[in-house]
Amino acid sequence: MPALVLLGAQWGDEGKGKATDLLGGSVDYVVRYQGGNNAGHTVVVGDQKYALHLLPSGILSPGCTPVIGNGVVVDPAVLLSELSGLNERGVDTSKLLISGNAHLITPYNITVDKVTERFLGKRKIGTTGRGIGPTYADKINRTGIRVQDLFDESILLQKVEAALDFKNQVLAKLYNHRAVVAEQVVEEMLGYADQIKGYVADTTLILNDAIDEGKVVLFEGGQGTLLDVDHGTYPFVTSSNPTAGGACTGAGVGPTKINRVIGILKAYTTRVGAGPFPTELFDEDGEALRTIGGERGVTTGRDRRCGWFDAVIARYATRVNGLTDFFLTKLDVLTGWEQIPVCVAYEIDGKRVEELPHNQSDFHHAKPVYEMLPGWSEDITKAKSFAELPKNAQAYVKALEDMSGAPISAIGVGPGRDETIQINSFLD
Numbered sequence: 001m002p003a004l005v006l007l008g009a010q011w012g013d014e015g016k017g018k019a020t021d022l023l024g025g026s027v028d029y030v031v032r033y034q035g036g037n038n039a040g041h042t043v044v045v046g047d048q049k050y051a052l053h054l055l056p057s058g059i060l061s062p063g064c065t066p067v068i069g070n071g072v073v074v075d076p077a078v079l080l081s082e083l084s085g086l087n088e089r090g091v092d093t094s095k096l097l098i099s100g101n102a103h104l105i106t107p108y109n110i111t112v113d114k115v116t117e118r119f120l121g122k123r124k125i126g127t128t129g130r131g132i133g134p135t136y137a138d139k140i141n142r143t144g145i146r147v148q149d150l151f152d153e154s155i156l157l158q159k160v161e162a163a164l165d166f167k168n169q170v171l172a173k174l175y176n177h178r179a180v181v182a183e184q185v186v187e188e189m190l191g192y193a194d195q196i197k198g199y200v201a202d203t204t205l206i207l208n209d210a211i212d213e214g215k216v217v218l219f220e221g222g223q224g225t226l227l228d229v230d231h232g233t234y235p236f237v238t239s240s241n242p243t244a245g246g247a248c249t250g251a252g253v254g255p256t257k258i259n260r261v262i263g264i265l266k267a268y269t270t271r272v273g274a275g276p277f278p279t280e281l282f283d284e285d286g287e288a289l290r291t292i293g294g295e296r297g298v299t300t301g302r303d304r305r306c307g308w309f310d311a312v313i314a315r316y317a318t319r320v321n322g323l324t325d326f327f328l329t330k331l332d333v334l335t336g337w338e339q340i341p342v343c344v345a346y347e348i349d350g351k352r353v354e355e356l357p358h359n360q361s362d363f364h365h366a367k368p369v370y371e372m373l374p375g376w377s378e379d380i381t382k383a384k385s386f387a388e389l390p391k392n393a394q395a396y397v398k399a400l401e402d403m404s405g406a407p408i409s410a411i412g413v414g415p416g417r418d419e420t421i422q423i424n425s426f427l428d
């Protein structure tokens, strides 16, 4: 089983970090293929808790080579501080590989992210303010700065000047912001160059060779399917493709090389930032999910919006990603509810709709149609097999599997590495 993609099936924060870390011991490479330090991936190993933003979660497994692919946007200051933070905790980060084609988040991209959001006022996206969207915009506009540009001072200056020509006009005239000085940006970026140079490699070549040799390569998505710029709830999305196809473009690996696509699926639903969310709860159940589930953003510290499980979204994730498996996380959080509502369809303008509406306005009006499933009260955090789960928890998982269109191959019953029930191996 050489190549697997592991991605978020909802709006992010499904538990991808834990799932990736769990597999880390059995894989040779873990590759981030999109996004940047907008991600916040929590990994709990024994009594140690790690919050990773830019680095692949496989970095915590000693045998695994972590890779930042060409599709990622890299804030060099964040990269270096995350590396030194891990080094201080005794984690060896020396195997890291970074694509020279990955784009750099510059200080002016962060400025543009923040002023744009301010300008949008109540129509804002609720971005993480890390410069993600403006950096991808520069990439598509062909005015981006790439990791490899750090190693050629005159090219770097030319590219930064070209990017700022236009941007400074906008900053000054539209946003009433002072102009950014190209030389200062270049000086700051060059300050990172020597520390980054040793990690830079032709990651596409290395990964394709690895797959051809039968090594196991895991592509770790950031964010989630509904935050995908093409397939998500546009414009309330991130600016990259977390969906499975993004692994191909964001790492330079063809679709024929990918054998398995695992969707990480929370047993309920959460979302950070603005945008439609049909099963969102504004009552004490929502508050209970937030409290019991610890639903607070790892990156921005914002409370996550919480709601019941939405099978329409899960089916959609199966479709647009070609999912082969689900990893259902946080089942333990639902312990204690007498009955658990699950959204099986939407009602839109009086009509029952089974699939995610293609039209944005329809999705904004979608009302969840709930089916009630019986709950359980037994502690499930120590369960090691499906059979050890209470009957109603088993029935909940089976019902979700039937509605969602792909087998549930693992179940998370707690944040720790070992708090997982494996039903089918991901590596067969």
Ligand code: GDP
Pocket: 008, 012, 013, 014, 015, 016, 017, 018, 039, 040, 041, 042, 043, 044, 293, 294, 298, 329, 330, 331, 332, 333, 411, 412, 413, 414, 415, 416
């Ligand atoms: P990611 O962005 O998809 O990696 O997810 P986050 O790390 O942002 O959020 C998931 C949270 O749930 C983290 O605090 C994890 O430690 C935690 N978590 C993951 N799986 C489980 C699980 O099965 N049960 C519980 N209770 N917590 C989990």
Ligand code: IMO
Pocket: 008, 011, 012, 013, 014, 038, 039, 040, 041, 125, 126, 127, 128, 129, 130, 131, 132, 133, 221, 222, 223, 224, 227, 236, 237, 238, 239, 271, 272, 273, 274
């Ligand atoms: P992980 O990998 C949840 C959301 C932001 C905002 C929108 C756009 O931890 O699942 P951006 O800064 O990317 O331009 O913000 O996307 N967002 C996330 N929500 N989990 C994430 O990552 C997210 N990364 C971005 O809240 O609504």
Ligand code: MG
Pocket: 012, 013, 014, 039, 040, 041, 042, 298
């Ligand atoms: Mg997260």
